[in-house]
Amino acid sequence: MSATGEVSDRKNRGRRIILWRHGQTAWNVERRFQGSTDVALTDTGIGQARRAARLLASLGPDAIISSDLQRAANTAAELALLTGLDVTREEGLRETYAGVWQGLTHEEIIERYGEEYAAWKRGEPVRRGGGELETEVAERAAPVVLGHAEKLPEDGTLVVVSHGGTIRTTIGRLLGLEARNWESLGGLSNCCWSVLGEGARGWRLLEHNAGTLPEPVLGDDT
Numbered sequence: 001m002s003a004t005g006e007v008s009d010r011k012n013r014g015r016r017i018i019l020w021r022h023g024q025t026a027w028n029v030e031r032r033f034q035g036s037t038d039v040a041l042t043d044t045g046i047g048q049a050r051r052a053a054r055l056l057a058s059l060g061p062d063a064i065i066s067s068d069l070q071r072a073a074n075t076a077a078e079l080a081l082l083t084g085l086d087v088t089r090e091e092g093l094r095e096t097y098a099g100v101w102q103g104l105t106h107e108e109i110i111e112r113y114g115e116e117y118a119a120w121k122r123g124e125p126v127r128r129g130g131g132e133l134e135t136e137v138a139e140r141a142a143p144v145v146l147g148h149a150e151k152l153p154e155d156g157t158l159v160v161v162s163h164g165g166t167i168r169t170t171i172g173r174l175l176g177l178e179a180r181n182w183e184s185l186g187g188l189s190n191c192c193w194s195v196l197g198e199g200a201r202g203w204r205l206l207e208h209n210a211g212t213l214p215e216p217v218l219g220d221d222t
Contacts, residue, residue: 014198016157016206017149017174018056019167020079021188022071023048028190031106034163035098035131038069045071046078048191052211053078056193059157061085065148066161067093075191076161087161092144095163096137099129123180134165134182138173141166145174164188171196174203 023045027034041049056079066076068089076087101109110117113129120126125133141162149158162170164187171194172182185208188194192211196203 013155015149015152015155016198017145017196017203018059018061018157018159018193019145019171019196020052020056020075020159020161020193021164021167021190022067022075022161023052024190025071027103033098033101033104033106033109033129034071035096035102035129036069036094037102039071041071041074045190046074049075049078052191052193053082055211056159057082061159062152062156063148064088064159064161065090065093065144067091067095067163067166069094069163072161072163076159079159079161088148090144092140093160093162093166096128096134096165096169097131099127099131101129101131121183123183125179134169135179137166138169138179141170142173145170167194171205175205176202 023041025034025039025045026042027037027039029042061079061083064076064079064083064085065088066072068091072093073087073089079085080087101113104112116126116128120128125135127133145158145160152158160167167188168185169182171185172179174196188209189212192209193207194205194209195207197206
């Protein structure tokens, strides 16, 4: 697409926020709860990031922000390489801290903390593993996203590289959904993204879990 065509397509569209989940990690494959543990991308995850970055670069993003955990930051770096944009790392975009759950497989969590797990799945406010509430994650992440979105040019696009749980809670908060309904937003597959668009009455969900044919969701947010 020519520069002129891109400007035409963007005109009067309003600002957009693309929330992009990081690529695959070994703990995703092992179904280990990562939380705020700093786990690296696998070779597959790097390949996922490179493929997705080519698609996202074609959208002409204006800014990139990322969780400072390496799985997100290294995913963001692939888009930065193609666009020439700097990546602003934000601790507020980290995944949910989940205390003693971190490093355990989902089977181990269910075996050791079954009632707590079931309560979380019912939508009750739960400090998984003694960690953060989902509302607390939204309270730290959503303002970071909005602060950067406010700096966009008219009809600009912000790419936010983060984690499945943090993205879901941030979307829920920006859409004005009640916390107990955030679970209705399905999880993101590795290196897939959701798009929020600026409307007359606030942010709207335009796309969810976009980027590939449907794949299993491997991660904390399942």
